[in-house]
Amino acid sequence: MRDAVHKALAARRVVVKVGSALLVDGEGRLRRRWLEGLALDLRELAEGGSRPVIVSSGAVAIGRRVLGLDRSVLRLDEKQAAAAVGQIRLAHAWREALAGVGLETAQILITLDDTEARRRYVNARNTFETLLRLGVVPVVNENDTVATTEIRFGDNDRLSARVAVMLAAETLVLLSDVDGLYSADPLRSPHAVHLPVVDHIGPEIEAMAGGSSSRVGTGGMRSKLAAARIATEAGTTVILTAGTGMRPLRALREGARHTLFRARTTPRRARKRWIAASLAPAGRIRVDAGAVAALRAGKSLLPAGVRAVEGQFEKGEAVLVLGPAGEPVAKGIASYDAEDARRIAGRRTEEIAAVLGWRGRDELIHRDDLVLLDETHPNGQGRSHP
Ligand code: GLU
Numbered sequence: 001m002r003d004a005v006h007k008a009l010a011a012r013r014v015v016v017k018v019g020s021a022l023l024v025d026g027e028g029r030l031r032r033r034w035l036e037g038l039a040l041d042l043r044e045l046a047e048g049g050s051r052p053v054i055v056s057s058g059a060v061a062i063g064r065r066v067l068g069l070d071r072s073v074l075r076l077d078e079k080q081a082a083a084a085v086g087q088i089r090l091a092h093a094w095r096e097a098l099a100g101v102g103l104e105t106a107q108i109l110i111t112l113d114d115t116e117a118r119r120r121y122v123n124a125r126n127t128f129e130t131l132l133r134l135g136v137v138p139v140v141n142e143n144d145t146v147a148t149t150e151i152r153f154g155d156n157d158r159l160s161a162r163v164a165v166m167l168a169a170e171t172l173v174l175l176s177d178v179d180g181l182y183s184a185d186p187l188r189s190p191h192a193v194h195l196p197v198v199d200h201i202g203p204e205i206e207a208m209a210g211g212s213s214s215r216v217g218t219g220g221m222r223s224k225l226a227a228a229r230i231a232t233e234a235g236t237t238v239i240l241t242a243g244t245g246m247r248p249l250r251a252l253r254e255g256a257r258h259t260l261f262r263a264r265t266t267p268r269r270a271r272k273r274w275i276a277a278s279l280a281p282a283g284r285i286r287v288d289a290g291a292v293a294a295l296r297a298g299k300s301l302l303p304a305g306v307r308a309v310e311g312q313f314e315k316g317e318a319v320l321v322l323g324p325a326g327e328p329v330a331k332g333i334a335s336y337d338a339e340d341a342r343r344i345a346g347r348r349t350e351e352i353a354a355v356l357g358w359r360g361r362d363e364l365i366h367r368d369d370l371v372l373l374d375e376t377h378p379n380g381q382g383r384s385h386p
Contacts (some may be wrong), residue, residue: 001083001205002255004197004221004237004371005239005252005253005260008046008170008173008237008243008260009045009050009171009249009252009253010049010050011046011050011169011170011171011237012049012050012051013050013051013053013132013164013167013168013169013170013171014051014052014053014097014169014170014171014172015053015054015055015160015163015164015167015169015171015172015173015236016042016044016052016054016055016172016173017050017054017055017056017156017157017172017173017175018038018054018055018058018175018243019055019057019156019162019174019175019176019177019243019342020057020058020060020061020175021176021244022034022176022243022244022248023035023057023058023061023063023093023335024058024061024176024333027065027343027380028061028062028064028065028066029065030058030062030089030090030093032093033246034246035093035094036097036247037051037247037248038097038243038247038248039097039098039100039101039103040247040250041247041248041249041250042054042086042098042101042103042137042249043101043103044249044250045249046103046135046218048136051135052137053120053128053137053138053163053167053169054094054137054138054139054140055140055141055156055159055160056090056094056139056140056141056156056240057082057141058086058090058141059082059083059086059087059090059141060074060082060083060086061086062082062085062086062089062090063082063083063084063085063086063087063089064078064079064082064086066082066085066086066089067081067082069081070329071152076147076149076150078376079144080144080145080147083144083145084144084145085337087109087141087144087241088368090141091107091139093106094139095268096219098137103135103136103137103261104135104137105138106131106136106138107138107139107141108124108127108128108137108138108140109141109142109143109145109164110124110137110140110142111142111143111145111146111147112142112155112158112159112162118314118315118316118317119314119315120314120316121166121316122315122316122333122335123157123315123316124166125167126215126361128166128167129167132167134149135218137185140159140160140163141156141159142155142156142159149300155223155357157223157224157226157227158175158226158230159228159237160172160174160227161226161228161231162240163222164234164236165230165231165234165236165267165270168235168268168271168368169236169267170235170236170237170263170267171237171238171239172227172231172236172237172238172239173238173241173249173252174224174228174238174239174240175241175242175248176224176240176241176242176243177242177243177244178221178240178242179194179196179241179242179256179257179258180194180195180196180235180240180241180242180257180259181195181198181205181209181221181224181225181238181240182194182195182208182279183195184208185207188376190327190345193382194257194259195208195262196257196258196259197259197260197261197262198228198259198260198261198262199262200264201225201228201229201261202245205225206225208221209221209222209224209225212225219282227268228240228261231261231263232262232263232264233263233264233265234265234267234270234271234274235263235264235266235267235268235270235310236267236270237260237261237262237263238260238261238263239252239258239259239260239261240258240261241256241258241259242256242258246378252309255265257338268368271368271369275318275332275369275370275371276331276371276373278334279317279331280316280318280320281319281320281331282308282311282312282313282314282317282318282319283309283310283311283313283317283319283320283334284310284311284319284320284321284322284339284367285301285306285308285309285310285319285320285322285327285334285341285364285365286306286307286309286310286322286323286324287301287306287307287321287322287323287325287329288306288307288324289324290305291304291305291306292323292324292329295329295330295370296329296357296372297374298367298368299367300362300363300365300367301330301332301364301365301370302349302362302363302364303341303344303346303347303349303362303364303366304346304347304348304349306341306344306345306346306364307324307343307346308345309338309341309342310361311333311338312338313338314334314337315335315336315337315339315340316333316334317333317334317336318331318332318333318334319333319334319365320332321365321370328370329373330365330370330371330372330373331370331371331373332365332366332369332370332371333365333366333369333370334362334364334365335361335365335366335369336360336364337359340356340360341364343356344356344364349362362367
């Protein structure tokens, strides 16, 4: 089991979700020493070759103290005000802690919707990719200011799962105030048994999740399981462990109690399946024989190989790629909308900026966003290239 944890923590991309109850004490004060310890853990991850991404709660918990909004039930607008006040402090605390270990920080505020609405999704993902490539640690929270529904503790569990899926992260660590999943609520039942590994989140596992038992935050086991389900279905291994003590990731590595939810596939396969099965193509791109050969060899689609662009589509929508004889070759997510795609069709990569007046991605469809269509099943069932 230790091996599975070590492997998960050595993955290329590791999303670490930090709950309010860890970052903020009962009085609404930031736990700075703890945060500094976590920063050391994150540097260790980075030194091991991983790119960590943080999803951090705590804005509302910090802001409500600052504003003196200590009543137990806040209205949505009060919570949003608290989040706005708390977020700037939260981001600052992360920046200081990470700078202390030599890591650069970026703040990303997103709404759950950004991970679903295509165009913003593509932009958000590109920004993440660029930050990670530059060695920056993104610190993510929900953009609570624009939330139109109740800000619920526990939403960040789901947000962290969506971020992990968007980035095709191999691992999501949920640092919580509970050290894993139990067969019953361990605070209430003396017979509750801890589960070290969960292979499949079925009804009997879901029945084990009660309500929330924490004071400051966390949406309870139910939102953890919902997050674990989203992530594992998309190929991300999820580890739920207690983060309350100092150096929680080091503790995990050294054998601290946890529950590991096994990924059901790989992120890459899950993504290809999603593109092949769930996205309806909004347009068509006709390419030359050279481009077909490149795609079959696992390369991205560059504008240079494009002969014609048909239909209307937005950046982030799916398109069908057709070969010289009109045969379906691939399906993928376009990095440009139809109008821009038409303008850069046939152009060399170096010309894109001059043609459009701004510089976007080099690829019209990135290879990670592309599935080859099996010639024997041209109706859209995908075959991943090797
Ligand atoms: N976005 C909220 C905050 O930062 C927390 C949501 C959650 O804890 O799940 O205060």
